Amino acid sequence: MMSNTGQLTEFDLIARYFSGIDGGVQSSSVALSVGDDCALLSLPADQQLALSIDTLASGRHFPEDANPYQLAQRALAVSVSDLAAMGAKPMAFTLALTMPSVDTNWLDGFSRGLRFAAEQYKIPLIGGDTTQGPLTLTLQVHGSVPAGSVLKRSTAQPGDVICVTGTLGDAAAALAVIEDRLAVDGQQREYLLQRFYTPAARVDIGQALLGIANAAIDISDGLLADLGHIAKASNVAAIINADQLPLSAVISQLVEKPQALTYALTGGDDYELCFTVPQENLAQLKALDQQFSLRITEVGTIVPGCGVQCVDGEGNPMAIDLAGYQHFNHSE
Ligand SMILES: [Mg+2]
Incomplete structure:
Protein backbone atom coordinates (compact mmCIF):
# COMPACT_ATOMS: atom_id res chain seq x y z
CA MET A 1 0.00 0.00 0.00
CA MET A 2 1.39 3.39 -0.93
CA SER A 3 0.80 6.19 1.52
CA ASN A 4 1.88 9.82 1.92
CA THR A 5 3.49 9.95 -1.49
CA GLY A 6 1.66 13.01 -2.72
CA GLN A 7 -1.90 14.10 -3.08
CA LEU A 8 -2.94 10.91 -4.83
CA THR A 9 -4.09 7.97 -2.78
CA GLU A 10 -3.32 4.54 -4.15
CA PHE A 11 -6.98 4.25 -5.12
CA ASP A 12 -6.86 7.54 -7.05
CA LEU A 13 -3.60 6.59 -8.68
CA ILE A 14 -4.94 3.29 -9.96
CA ALA A 15 -8.20 4.88 -11.09
CA ARG A 16 -6.42 7.67 -12.94
CA TYR A 17 -3.61 5.75 -14.60
CA PHE A 18 -4.41 2.05 -14.66
CA SER A 19 -8.14 1.61 -15.05
CA GLY A 20 -9.57 0.60 -18.38
CA ILE A 21 -6.35 -0.89 -19.76
CA ASP A 22 -8.40 -3.66 -21.30
CA GLY A 23 -6.20 -4.48 -24.28
CA GLY A 24 -9.02 -3.34 -26.54
CA VAL A 25 -10.66 -6.74 -26.20
CA GLN A 26 -13.82 -8.08 -24.62
CA SER A 27 -12.18 -11.12 -23.14
CA SER A 28 -14.41 -14.08 -22.42
CA SER A 29 -11.71 -15.53 -20.16
CA VAL A 30 -11.66 -12.56 -17.74
CA ALA A 31 -14.61 -13.19 -15.45
CA LEU A 32 -13.72 -10.42 -12.98
CA SER A 33 -11.09 -7.69 -13.34
CA VAL A 34 -9.71 -4.74 -11.30
CA GLY A 35 -11.77 -3.64 -8.32
CA ASP A 36 -12.37 -6.75 -6.24
CA ASP A 37 -10.03 -8.63 -3.93
CA CYS A 38 -9.02 -10.98 -6.72
CA ALA A 39 -9.37 -11.10 -10.48
CA LEU A 40 -11.01 -14.21 -11.91
CA LEU A 41 -10.02 -16.03 -15.07
CA SER A 42 -12.01 -18.76 -16.78
CA LEU A 43 -10.26 -21.35 -18.90
CA PRO A 44 -11.93 -23.69 -21.40
CA ALA A 45 -11.58 -27.35 -20.37
CA ASP A 46 -9.22 -28.18 -23.26
CA GLN A 47 -6.76 -25.36 -22.44
CA GLN A 48 -3.90 -25.05 -19.99
CA LEU A 49 -2.90 -21.85 -18.18
CA ALA A 50 0.63 -20.59 -18.96
CA LEU A 51 2.13 -18.19 -16.38
CA SER A 52 5.30 -16.14 -16.37
CA ILE A 53 6.57 -13.36 -14.09
CA ASP A 54 9.41 -10.87 -14.68
CA THR A 55 10.87 -8.14 -12.52
CA LEU A 56 12.70 -5.18 -14.04
CA ALA A 57 14.68 -3.02 -11.63
CA SER A 58 15.83 0.51 -12.40
CA GLY A 59 19.59 0.81 -12.79
CA ARG A 60 19.82 -2.93 -13.21
CA HIS A 61 17.58 -3.88 -16.12
CA PHE A 62 16.98 -0.44 -17.58
CA PRO A 63 18.56 3.02 -17.29
CA GLU A 64 17.10 5.16 -14.49
CA ASP A 65 16.16 7.89 -16.94
CA ALA A 66 14.46 5.50 -19.39
CA ASN A 67 11.49 7.06 -21.16
CA PRO A 68 8.44 5.73 -19.25
CA TYR A 69 6.31 5.39 -22.38
CA GLN A 70 8.90 3.12 -24.01
CA LEU A 71 9.75 1.36 -20.77
CA ALA A 72 6.15 0.23 -20.27
CA GLN A 73 6.00 -1.12 -23.79
CA ARG A 74 9.25 -2.98 -23.34
CA ALA A 75 8.24 -4.45 -19.99
CA LEU A 76 5.00 -5.86 -21.34
CA ALA A 77 6.59 -7.12 -24.59
CA VAL A 78 9.34 -8.91 -22.64
CA SER A 79 6.76 -10.68 -20.49
CA VAL A 80 4.41 -11.52 -23.35
CA SER A 81 7.41 -12.92 -25.26
CA ASP A 82 7.55 -15.79 -22.77
CA LEU A 83 3.97 -16.67 -23.70
CA ALA A 84 4.92 -16.49 -27.38
CA ALA A 85 7.82 -18.88 -26.79
CA MET A 86 5.43 -21.56 -25.56
CA GLY A 87 2.75 -20.99 -28.17
CA ALA A 88 0.37 -19.53 -25.59
CA LYS A 89 -2.28 -16.92 -26.38
CA PRO A 90 -2.15 -13.84 -24.10
CA MET A 91 -5.14 -13.70 -21.68
CA ALA A 92 -4.41 -11.13 -18.98
CA PHE A 93 -1.62 -9.56 -16.93
CA THR A 94 -1.05 -8.10 -13.48
CA LEU A 95 1.39 -5.34 -12.52
CA ALA A 96 3.23 -4.60 -9.28
CA LEU A 97 4.74 -1.13 -9.49
CA THR A 98 7.24 0.25 -7.00
CA MET A 99 8.06 3.95 -7.37
CA PRO A 100 10.22 6.34 -5.34
CA SER A 101 7.50 9.00 -5.47
CA VAL A 102 4.30 9.78 -7.28
CA ASP A 103 5.58 11.50 -10.42
CA THR A 104 2.49 12.28 -12.47
CA ASN A 105 4.49 12.99 -15.65
CA TRP A 106 6.19 9.63 -15.37
CA LEU A 107 2.93 7.87 -14.57
CA ASP A 108 1.20 9.51 -17.50
CA GLY A 109 3.87 8.29 -19.95
CA PHE A 110 4.05 4.87 -18.37
CA SER A 111 0.31 4.27 -18.42
CA ARG A 112 0.04 5.44 -22.04
CA GLY A 113 2.83 3.05 -23.04
CA LEU A 114 1.21 0.23 -21.12
CA ARG A 115 -2.17 0.87 -22.72
CA PHE A 116 -0.59 0.92 -26.18
CA ALA A 117 1.25 -2.37 -25.65
CA ALA A 118 -1.79 -4.02 -24.02
CA GLU A 119 -3.79 -3.24 -27.15
CA GLN A 120 -0.97 -4.44 -29.39
CA TYR A 121 -1.00 -7.83 -27.66
CA LYS A 122 -4.73 -7.85 -26.85
CA ILE A 123 -3.96 -8.49 -23.19
CA PRO A 124 -6.00 -6.71 -20.46
CA LEU A 125 -4.56 -5.52 -17.14
CA ILE A 126 -6.65 -7.27 -14.49
CA GLY A 127 -5.01 -6.28 -11.23
CA GLY A 128 -1.93 -5.05 -9.46
CA ASP A 129 -0.31 -3.28 -6.58
CA THR A 130 1.68 -0.10 -5.97
CA THR A 131 4.36 0.51 -3.35
CA GLN A 132 6.95 3.15 -2.54
CA GLY A 133 10.61 2.30 -3.10
CA PRO A 134 13.26 2.20 -5.85
CA LEU A 135 11.62 2.05 -9.29
CA THR A 136 10.81 -1.60 -10.00
CA LEU A 137 8.28 -3.20 -12.33
CA THR A 138 6.94 -6.70 -11.89
CA LEU A 139 4.61 -8.06 -14.53
CA GLN A 140 2.92 -11.42 -14.48
CA VAL A 141 1.36 -12.60 -17.72
CA HIS A 142 -1.24 -15.31 -18.10
CA GLY A 143 -1.90 -17.14 -21.34
CA SER A 144 -3.82 -20.13 -22.60
CA VAL A 145 -2.54 -22.99 -24.70
CA PRO A 146 -4.29 -26.13 -26.01
CA ALA A 147 -3.69 -28.84 -23.41
CA GLY A 148 -0.74 -31.06 -24.21
CA SER A 149 0.49 -29.18 -27.27
CA VAL A 150 2.60 -26.45 -25.65
CA LEU A 151 6.04 -25.67 -27.14
CA LYS A 152 8.79 -26.71 -24.73
CA ARG A 153 12.56 -26.50 -24.58
CA SER A 154 13.03 -30.21 -23.97
CA THR A 155 11.61 -31.71 -27.16
CA ALA A 156 14.11 -30.87 -29.92
CA GLN A 157 15.12 -33.91 -32.02
CA PRO A 158 18.29 -34.70 -34.00
CA GLY A 159 17.64 -33.72 -37.61
CA ASP A 160 15.51 -30.70 -36.68
MG1 LIG B 1 11.99 -16.63 -22.03
Missing part, protein backbone atom coordinates in the same frame (compact mmCIF):
# COMPACT_ATOMS: atom_id res chain seq x y z
CA VAL A 161 16.26 -27.46 -38.48
CA ILE A 162 16.97 -24.53 -36.15
CA CYS A 163 15.10 -21.36 -37.11
CA VAL A 164 14.84 -17.81 -35.81
CA THR A 165 12.35 -15.01 -36.45
CA GLY A 166 13.32 -11.48 -37.44
CA THR A 167 16.90 -10.22 -37.20
CA LEU A 168 19.37 -10.74 -34.36
CA GLY A 169 21.74 -8.37 -32.58
CA ASP A 170 19.82 -5.11 -32.94
CA ALA A 171 19.12 -4.74 -29.22
CA ALA A 172 22.77 -5.41 -28.39
CA ALA A 173 23.81 -2.68 -30.81
CA ALA A 174 21.16 -0.41 -29.28
CA LEU A 175 22.69 -0.88 -25.84
CA ALA A 176 26.09 0.04 -27.28
CA VAL A 177 24.46 3.23 -28.59
CA ILE A 178 22.75 3.98 -25.27
CA GLU A 179 26.06 3.50 -23.46
CA ASP A 180 27.97 5.65 -26.00
CA ARG A 181 30.05 2.75 -27.27
CA LEU A 182 28.79 2.95 -30.84
CA ALA A 183 28.44 6.03 -33.04
CA VAL A 184 25.35 6.19 -35.25
CA ASP A 185 23.43 8.65 -37.37
CA GLY A 186 19.91 9.77 -36.46
CA GLN A 187 18.09 7.16 -38.50
CA GLN A 188 20.23 4.29 -37.29
CA ARG A 189 19.75 5.47 -33.73
CA GLU A 190 16.00 5.61 -34.13
CA TYR A 191 15.84 2.11 -35.62
CA LEU A 192 18.03 0.54 -32.94
CA LEU A 193 16.38 2.23 -29.97
CA GLN A 194 12.98 1.23 -31.28
CA ARG A 195 14.19 -2.38 -31.49
CA PHE A 196 15.46 -2.18 -27.91
CA TYR A 197 12.58 -0.37 -26.24
CA THR A 198 9.70 -1.77 -28.24
CA PRO A 199 10.64 -5.31 -29.20
CA ALA A 200 7.80 -7.21 -30.86
CA ALA A 201 6.80 -10.29 -28.89
CA ARG A 202 6.11 -12.92 -31.56
CA VAL A 203 2.78 -14.09 -30.16
CA ASP A 204 1.02 -14.84 -33.44
CA ILE A 205 3.84 -16.87 -34.89
CA GLY A 206 4.34 -18.63 -31.55
CA GLN A 207 0.76 -19.92 -31.61
CA ALA A 208 1.08 -20.83 -35.29
CA LEU A 209 4.14 -22.97 -34.52
CA LEU A 210 2.07 -25.37 -32.39
CA GLY A 211 2.12 -28.66 -34.24
CA ILE A 212 4.92 -27.48 -36.55
CA ALA A 213 7.91 -26.87 -34.25
CA ASN A 214 9.32 -29.48 -31.87
CA ALA A 215 10.84 -26.99 -29.40
CA ALA A 216 11.02 -23.24 -28.90
CA ILE A 217 12.43 -20.46 -26.70
CA ASP A 218 12.48 -16.68 -26.88
CA ILE A 219 15.86 -15.02 -27.26
CA SER A 220 16.36 -12.91 -24.17
CA ASP A 221 19.99 -13.75 -23.36
CA GLY A 222 21.41 -14.25 -26.85
CA LEU A 223 21.05 -17.04 -29.40
CA LEU A 224 24.00 -19.09 -28.08
CA ALA A 225 22.72 -19.03 -24.51
CA ASP A 226 19.06 -19.60 -25.28
CA LEU A 227 19.65 -22.29 -27.91
CA GLY A 228 21.97 -23.81 -25.29
CA HIS A 229 18.92 -24.13 -23.01
CA ILE A 230 17.08 -26.08 -25.72
CA ALA A 231 20.12 -28.31 -26.38
CA LYS A 232 20.59 -29.05 -22.69
CA ALA A 233 16.92 -29.68 -21.94
CA SER A 234 16.55 -31.89 -25.04
CA ASN A 235 19.86 -33.78 -24.63
CA VAL A 236 21.00 -32.85 -28.11
CA ALA A 237 23.64 -30.62 -29.73
CA ALA A 238 22.98 -27.55 -31.86
CA ILE A 239 25.15 -26.40 -34.77
CA ILE A 240 24.72 -22.80 -35.93
CA ASN A 241 25.93 -21.69 -39.34
CA ALA A 242 27.19 -18.14 -38.72
CA ASP A 243 26.81 -17.18 -42.39
CA GLN A 244 23.07 -17.76 -42.17
CA LEU A 245 22.38 -15.53 -39.17
CA PRO A 246 19.84 -12.84 -40.10
CA LEU A 247 21.32 -9.36 -39.57
CA SER A 248 19.52 -6.07 -40.06
CA ALA A 249 20.72 -3.66 -42.72
CA VAL A 250 21.60 -1.18 -39.96
CA ILE A 251 23.91 -3.63 -38.17
CA SER A 252 25.56 -4.59 -41.43
CA GLN A 253 26.23 -0.90 -42.20
CA LEU A 254 27.47 -0.07 -38.73
CA VAL A 255 29.95 -2.75 -37.74
CA GLU A 256 32.35 -5.29 -39.24
CA LYS A 257 31.17 -8.88 -39.66
CA PRO A 258 32.86 -10.32 -36.53
CA GLN A 259 31.26 -7.66 -34.31
CA ALA A 260 27.90 -8.17 -36.03
CA LEU A 261 28.11 -11.92 -35.35
CA THR A 262 29.03 -11.29 -31.72
CA TYR A 263 25.96 -9.09 -31.36
CA ALA A 264 23.77 -11.68 -33.11
CA LEU A 265 25.07 -14.68 -31.17
CA THR A 266 25.63 -13.28 -27.71
CA GLY A 267 23.52 -10.13 -27.55
CA GLY A 268 20.23 -10.63 -25.77
CA ASP A 269 17.10 -8.54 -25.58
CA ASP A 270 15.92 -9.12 -29.17
CA TYR A 271 12.94 -11.24 -28.06
CA GLU A 272 12.82 -13.08 -31.37
CA LEU A 273 11.86 -16.76 -31.25
CA CYS A 274 14.32 -19.60 -31.76
CA PHE A 275 12.66 -22.92 -32.59
CA THR A 276 13.43 -26.30 -34.07
CA VAL A 277 11.40 -27.86 -36.89
CA PRO A 278 11.48 -31.44 -38.20
CA GLN A 279 12.30 -31.64 -41.93
CA GLU A 280 8.82 -32.90 -42.80
CA ASN A 281 7.23 -29.71 -41.42
CA LEU A 282 9.42 -27.23 -43.32
CA ALA A 283 6.85 -26.74 -46.09
CA GLN A 284 4.23 -25.73 -43.49
CA LEU A 285 6.75 -23.36 -41.97
CA LYS A 286 7.36 -21.66 -45.35
CA ALA A 287 3.63 -20.96 -45.58
CA LEU A 288 3.74 -19.24 -42.17
CA ASP A 289 6.60 -17.06 -43.31
CA GLN A 290 4.30 -15.50 -45.90
CA GLN A 291 1.20 -15.44 -43.70
CA PHE A 292 2.94 -13.29 -41.07
CA SER A 293 5.23 -11.36 -43.42
CA LEU A 294 7.93 -11.99 -40.87
CA ARG A 295 11.36 -13.15 -41.82
CA ILE A 296 12.02 -16.73 -40.68
CA THR A 297 15.59 -17.93 -41.20
CA GLU A 298 17.08 -21.41 -40.99
CA VAL A 299 20.30 -20.97 -39.02
CA GLY A 300 21.43 -24.48 -38.16
CA THR A 301 20.71 -28.08 -37.30
CA ILE A 302 20.07 -30.22 -34.24
CA VAL A 303 22.39 -33.26 -34.05
CA PRO A 304 23.11 -35.94 -31.46
CA GLY A 305 25.49 -34.82 -28.72
CA CYS A 306 25.54 -31.86 -26.38
CA GLY A 307 26.29 -28.14 -26.45
CA VAL A 308 26.07 -25.44 -29.09
CA GLN A 309 28.70 -25.03 -31.77
CA CYS A 310 29.06 -22.30 -34.35
CA VAL A 311 30.56 -22.99 -37.77
CA ASP A 312 31.56 -20.75 -40.69
CA GLY A 313 30.44 -21.13 -44.33
CA GLU A 314 32.92 -24.00 -44.87
CA GLY A 315 31.73 -25.84 -41.77
CA ASN A 316 34.82 -24.96 -39.71
CA PRO A 317 34.22 -24.36 -36.00
CA MET A 318 34.37 -20.71 -34.99
CA ALA A 319 35.47 -19.24 -31.69
CA ILE A 320 32.96 -16.72 -30.38
CA ASP A 321 33.96 -13.79 -28.23
CA LEU A 322 31.54 -14.35 -25.38
CA ALA A 323 32.91 -11.37 -23.52
CA GLY A 324 32.06 -9.15 -26.45
CA TYR A 325 28.63 -8.32 -25.16
CA GLN A 326 27.25 -7.63 -21.77
CA HIS A 327 23.77 -6.81 -20.64
CA PHE A 328 22.83 -3.44 -19.26
CA ASN A 329 24.97 -2.60 -16.22
CA HIS A 330 26.77 -5.95 -16.54
CA SER A 331 24.48 -7.43 -13.93
CA GLU A 332 22.52 -10.23 -15.57
